[in-house]
Amino acid sequence: MTQRYLVAFGGLFVLIIGVGMLMGAPFTVRLMVEAFAFALIAMGLNIQWGFGGLFNFGILGMLMVGGFAVTFISYPINPDFWGSGGPAMLGRTLIAAAIGAVLIVMAHRVQRLGITGKWRATVIVIAWFVAYIIFRSQMDPAARLIISEAGWVGGLGLPVVLGWAFGGVLAAIVAFFVGKVSLGLRTDYLAIATIGIAEILRAVIKNVEWLTRGTLTVSPIPWPVPDPLAFQAMGATPVESFIYARAGYLALVVAVVALALWLIHRAYMGPWGRMMRAIRDNHIAAGSMGKDVKGRQLEIFVFGSVLMGIGGAILVSFVQIFDPSSYQPIHHTFLIWVMLIVGGSGNNFGALFGGLFIYIIWILSEPLAQALFMVTSGFSEDMGWGAIPDIEARSVQMRVFVLGLVISIALRFAPRGLLPEVIKRHD
Amino acid sequence: MNDFIFFFNQVIIGGAVLGSIYALGAIGVTLIFGILRFAHFAHGDMMTMGAFFAFVLAGLFAGMGIVTPVPTGFLVLPIAMVIAAAAAVGIDKGFYAPLRARGARPVTLLIASIGVTMMIQGLIRLFFGVETRTFFATEPKGLIRIELPFEGVTRPISFTEPQVYLIVLTLIAVVALHVFLTRSRLGKGMRAMADNPDLAQVSGINTRLVVRVTWIIAGGLACMAGTMLALDVTLKPDLAFNIILPIFAAAIVGGLGQAYGAIAGGFLIGFAETLAVFNWSVLLRPFRDSLPEWFEIPGSLSLVQSEYKLTVAFIILVVVLLVRPTGIFKGAST
Numbered sequence: 001m002t003q004r005y006l007v008a009f010g011g012l013f014v015l016i017i018g019v020g021m022l023m024g025a026p027f028t029v030r031l032m033v034e035a036f037a038f039a040l041i042a043m044g045l046n047i048q049w050g051f052g053g054l055f056n057f058g059i060l061g062m063l064m065v066g067g068f069a070v071t072f073i074s075y076p077i078n079p080d081f082w083g084s085g086g087p088a089m090l091g092r093t094l095i096a097a098a099i100g101a102v103l104i105v106m107a108h109r110v111q112r113l114g115i116t117g118k119w120r121a122t123v124i125v126i127a128w129f130v131a132y133i134i135f136r137s138q139m140d141p142a143a144r145l146i147i148s149e150a151g152w153v154g155g156l157g158l159p160v161v162l163g164w165a166f167g168g169v170l171a172a173i174v175a176f177f178v179g180k181v182s183l184g185l186r187t188d189y190l191a192i193a194t195i196g197i198a199e200i201l202r203a204v205i206k207n208v209e210w211l212t213r214g215t216l217t218v219s220p221i222p223w224p225v226p227d228p229l230a231f232q233a234m235g236a237t238p239v240e241s242f243i244y245a246r247a248g249y250l251a252l253v254v255a256v257v258a259l260a261l262w263l264i265h266r267a268y269m270g271p272w273g274r275m276m277r278a279i280r281d282n283h284i285a286a287g288s289m290g291k292d293v294k295g296r297q298l299e300i301f302v303f304g305s306v307l308m309g310i311g312g313a314i315l316v317s318f319v320q321i322f323d324p325s326s327y328q329p330i331h332h333t334f335l336i337w338v339m340l341i342v343g344g345s346g347n348n349f350g351a352l353f354g355g356l357f358i359y360i361i362w363i364l365s366e367p368l369a370q371a372l373f374m375v376t377s378g379f380s381e382d383m384g385w386g387a388i389p390d391i392e393a394r395s396v397q398m399r400v401f402v403l404g405l406v407i408s409i410a411l412r413f414a415p416r417g418l419l420p421e422v423i424k425r426h427d
Numbered sequence: 428m429n430d431f432i433f434f435f436n437q438v439i440i441g442g443a444v445l446g447s448i449y450a451l452g453a454i455g456v457t458l459i460f461g462i463l464r465f466a467h468f469a470h471g472d473m474m475t476m477g478a479f480f481a482f483v484l485a486g487l488f489a490g491m492g493i494v495t496p497v498p499t500g501f502l503v504l505p506i507a508m509v510i511a512a513a514a515a516v517g518i519d520k521g522f523y524a525p526l527r528a529r530g531a532r533p534v535t536l537l538i539a540s541i542g543v544t545m546m547i548q549g550l551i552r553l554f555f556g557v558e559t560r561t562f563f564a565t566e567p568k569g570l571i572r573i574e575l576p577f578e579g580v581t582r583p584i585s586f587t588e589p590q591v592y593l594i595v596l597t598l599i600a601v602v603a604l605h606v607f608l609t610r611s612r613l614g615k616g617m618r619a620m621a622d623n624p625d626l627a628q629v630s631g632i633n634t635r636l637v638v639r640v641t642w643i644i645a646g647g648l649a650c651m652a653g654t655m656l657a658l659d660v661t662l663k664p665d666l667a668f669n670i671i672l673p674i675f676a677a678a679i680v681g682g683l684g685q686a687y688g689a690i691a692g693g694f695l696i697g698f699a700e701t702l703a704v705f706n707w708s709v710l711l712r713p714f715r716d717s718l719p720e721w722f723e724i725p726g727s728l729s730l731v732q733s734e735y736k737l738t739v740a741f742i743i744l745v746v747v748l749l750v751r752p753t754g755i756f757k758g759a760s761t
Contacts, residue, residue, distance in 0.1 A: 055534065185748060187534050188466040188683070192675045193748055196741035199672060207734045329668075330548075334541050341538060394553055401549025407542035408522055411535060 001422065008353050008419055015360060023367075026239060029246040031363055032356075036253045037314040039355025040260060042339040043348060044307030047264065050346035050421065051273065052300035053280035057191045058178065058198030060332040062305045064205050064324065065174050066167030066312025071155060071218050071322040072211075073163030078154020086150055086210075089142035096138040100131025146210040152218075153211055160224035164256075164313045171309025172302045174201070179301040183294065198333070206324040219321035225249050253314055257352070260307060265348050276300060277346075330400060335362060338403055342410045344417025353419055361406065362399055369398035429582040430709050432575065438701045440586050444659060446697025447597035451652035452667070452674035453681065453689035454604065455645035461621030461684030462641045463523070465536035470649055471671030472547040473515060477650025478657040478666060479551060480514075481507035485562060498569075500562040500658045501592050507654060508647040515646025516639055518543055544668075552664045560662040589658040596655070600648060601690055608686060613640055621684050673700070673737065676744040682754030691755065696740045703730045703739045 020028040041059065048054045081087070107127030110120050146153065182193040205212050212218070225248040231241035267273055279286040279293055287293045316322050335358070343354015373391045410417070452474060459467045484503035495502055522543050526536055569588030608614040613636070620627040620637050628634050653667055660666075677696045681688025706729045731739060747754065 055537075181745060181749065185752065188460070188537065189679065189748060189752070191466060191537060192672075192679060193745060196672060196676065196744055200738045200741050203735050203738050207732070330545065334545065337538060337541065393556055397549050397552035397557070399549075400545050401553065404542045404545030404547075404549060408539065408546065411531075411539050411542065412525060415529075415531065415535065 004419065005349065012353065012357055015357075019360065019364065026242040026246065029243060029250055031360065033246060033250045033253055033318055034315065034363075035356045035359040036250070036257050037311050037318070038336065038339065038359045039352045040253075040257050040314070041308050041311035042336050042343065042351040042355035043257075043260060043264060044304040044311065045336055045340050046304075046345060046348060046351035047307065048301055048304035049340060050351070051268065051276045051280065052297055052304075054183070054297060054301055054304075055187050055191045056194050056301070056304070057333055057337075058194035058196075058201075059308055059336050060327050060329055061178075061194075061198030061201035062171045062175065062308035063312030063315070063332050064201060064327055065171045066164075066309035066314075067316035067322050068205055068212055069167035069170040069309065070160065070163035070313035070317050071221055072153075073156050073158045073166050074160040074222050074317065075155025075157070075218060076222075077157045078150060078152065081146060081150035081152070081154050084145070084149040086142065086146040086153070089138070089145055093135070093138040093142050096134050100134050103127045103131050103134075143208070143210040152209065152213045152216075160222055160317050163317065164224075164310050167309040167313030168306040169309075171305045171312070175302045175305030176298070178305075179298045183297050183301060195329075195333075202324070202327060212322070212324060215323075215325050217321055217323040221317050221320045221322060223249065223317060223320070225252055249318060256310065256314070260310075261348055261352060268348060330403075335359075335403065338407045338410075340417075341407060342414075342417060344419040344421060346421030347417070347419050350417050350419035350421070354417065358403075358406070362403060365399040365402040366395055369395035369402075373398075432582045432584055433709055434705070436582075436585060438698070438705050440584075440590065442694070442698035442701040443594055444590050444697075445700060446694035447594055448652050448656050448659075448670070448693075449674055449677045449697050450690045450693025451597060451600065451648050451655075452670070453677040453693045454601075454686055455648045455652075456674060456678040457681065457683055457686060457689040458617075458621075458641050459645050460678070461686075462617065462624075462638060463527070463536070464624075465533040465540070466675065466683075467645075468537065468540040468671065469518070469543040469547060470645070470674065471667035471669075472544050472551070473511065473518075473646060473649040474653030474656070474667035474671075475551060475664065476514065476547055476653070477507060477511035477646070478653035478662055479555060480510045480650060481654040482560065482562065482657070482662055498562065498589060498592070498658065500589070500654060501596075504596075504651060504654055508650045511650030512643040512646040515642040515649070519638070519642045548664065548668065555664060557664055562658050562662065587659070589655070593655045593659060596651065600651065604644070604686065607644075613637070617641065669737075673740040676740040679744055680747045680754055682756035685754065685756040688754055688756035696743060699743055700736050700739045704733045704736050705729055 016028065016032065019031065023031075041063065044062075045056065045059060048056045104124070104127050107124045110123050115123060178194065178197050182190055182197065185193055206214055208214065209216070223245070226245060228238070228241040228245040231244045232238060236244060268276075275286070275291060276296065278289075279291060279296055283293045336355075339354040339358040340351055341354075342358055343352070344350025370391060373395050377391060452470060455473075456467055456470050459465070459470075481500055481503050484507055485499040488499050488503055493499070493502075522539055523536055526539055570585060571588060571591065572583040572585045574583045608618055616627065616632040617637050617640065619630070619632060620634060624634070627637075656670070657666060673696050674693075677692035678689050679692070680695060681690070681692030
């Protein structure tokens with residue numbers, strides 16, 4: 001087993017060195033920053049699926065929440081907003097939301113007044129409707145006012161690392177509610193419910209222009225470490241400045257990943273991990289042993305989402321732009337599933353390996369496909385069949401196909417992943 | 428009266444068109460779930476693939492100079508459906524059957540279907556690029572207007588020619604499916620297998636054949652839905668990927684495994700979407716004079732903004748899952 005780990009990570013190391021020699025250092029360091037962020041997200045999914053057996057297809061939503069959180073925390077303050085009537089109107093909106101929430105909670109308790117069955121359901125529906133109208137009546141004017149007077153809310157101008165932490169917290173809060181709603185469902189239903197909730201989150205974040213600036217995008221989001229411009233001011237050449245700045249960022253991200261890996265692995269090896277595996281493998285038996293199955297599943301869903309939120313925040317602050325319309329299910333949900341399945345679900349190092357390896361493949365398959373197309377195109381030109389049109393656009397799409405092929409092959413020939421789950425037995 | 432016709436055009440026709448497409452897609456999803464017990468995520472891309480088959484065939488027909496009063500897209504539909512059905516059986520043989528033979532869990536099949544989704548999507552874009560295409564590049568899209576013989580009515584009921592074909596063909600497909608499921612031996616076998624696979628097998632039903640027929644029906648209907656969606660709007664590589672989620676919502680709302688539930692769910696979701704984004708103040712305008720003075724009709728009175736149209740399906744889905752987890756018609760489970 002140890003040999004397998006050595007071969008896997010050794011091969012990965014050689015691959016990275018090879019990429020570095022072929023594509024140059026700035027590209028490779030950038031690739032590694034993103035790969036480690038995705039590895040962190042894959043570890044989050046590993047907590048949910050590998051440890052807990054919870055099928056989450058809503059990773060995209062958590063990444064968006066994390067990205068929004070870091071934007072909100074670290075972007076400079078927008079004085080136009082704080083000087084306008086916006087904050088007061090938002091306060092009123094908050095009160096309206098609170099009134100609505102109280103109405104809904106009260107409607108859920110009407111059986112105490114002797115209203116039950118169909119009548120209770122009717123009251124609940126009416127309460128939701130009224131709460132929605134009250135909320136919209138305050139929200140719409142507030143949104144209009146903020147957009148017309150200040151553009152959008154702006155950020156808080158706080159340190160970026162705090163934004164990453166807030167990404168985790170906000171993702172945890174969202175995951176708590178998502179889990180409350182959907183965790184009682186069986187696997188397939190849970191998959192659809194989470195994907196649906198992620199789509200709702202995406203639509204909301206994309207369209208609440210007053211809060212996230214929507215499709216107008218927010219940039220530049222500051223870095224937690226000195227950025228290339230700071231190094232250039234110190235007299236470094238552009239190429240060097242990119243290497244230094246990205247290396248600094250990489251070091252920070254690797255530190256975060258290492259800390260997360262250490263904590264998760266300790267928990268996984270301890271009683272907590274054994275309990276989670278017991279719940280995953282047989283929740284009825286675990287329940288009869290006195291474990292709170294639903295509560296623990298919610299816990300694990302929230303934990304996994306925290307890592308996803310942090311990972312999403314790291315990605316956004318690295319590229320310095322928060323663009324809600326850039327989030328795609330293939331790139332931000334399915335890719336991470338491929339990472340976990342190929343790496344080995346249930347194994348933390350498998351998730352780490354899968355995250356790094358698949359991300360490198362995903363990025364490299366584009367130039368590789370382009371080279372392949374160039375050769376084929378040259379060949380067909382020589383044969384007098386004419387060149388292949390739009391090579392660039394086509395080779396971008398090639399990687400989607402490659403990813404699909406990789407997961408199909410992995411499921412067929414290595415269903416437990418390259419680094420399978422280790423189950424220790426004390427007989 | 429004009430306002431009611433506006434309502435009819437927007438909500439009734441729009442909802443029926445959308446509902447037909449959702450229903451056709453959801454039937455495939457629900458049949459596959461009933462027989463094979465997994466959520467087939469690649470269904471949306473099978474729809475797109477079918478639409479591209481039809482597109483290529485339509486191009487060939489136009490190249491051969493065949494011109495009929497029927498839009499070419501509909502003319503080639505049967506051939507495209509046969510090809511798509513064959514492709515669906517091939518995909519099953521290549522990717523799902525080996526996993527089933529190994530006794531993989533339904534979740535593994537679900538993940539495999541994600542792989543298939545990405546492969547189909549990659550291939551489509553590889554061959555056809557990413558640009559938007561239309562079936563009506565060479566022939567006009569017929570627009571039908573029905574003037575109503577009432578006084579003071581200026582706005583006609585209007586819909587396009589493809590929309591008529593779409594609704595009629597959906598009806599034919601649904602009736603044919605109903606006859607197949609209730610009258611034919613194979614259809615009864617399918618229902619039996621959806622209810623209880625083990626019992627179906629011991630009572631001598633050829634389960635391999637049933638699986639193959641399921642894929643043929645699902646593939647054919649997916650091609651039909653995809654082509655009609657492409658005829659109604661335009662043909663894009665991510666055409667159906669965007670509507671696979673409402674389709675799943677329709678299948679679940681109707682109860683997974685229930686073919687009739689899927690039809691009901693499809694129309695329910697279709698109408699709910701058009702109703703939710705409809706601007707209700709239009710309907711209040713005729714009563715402008717009889718309303719109290721203090722009541723001012725707002726400019727826009729839709730339940731949700733049109734940006735959130737897609738979320739309507741999910742809100743219905745989430746509510747149904749919470750209130751009645753097996754769907755309106757009692758559905759199967761894994």
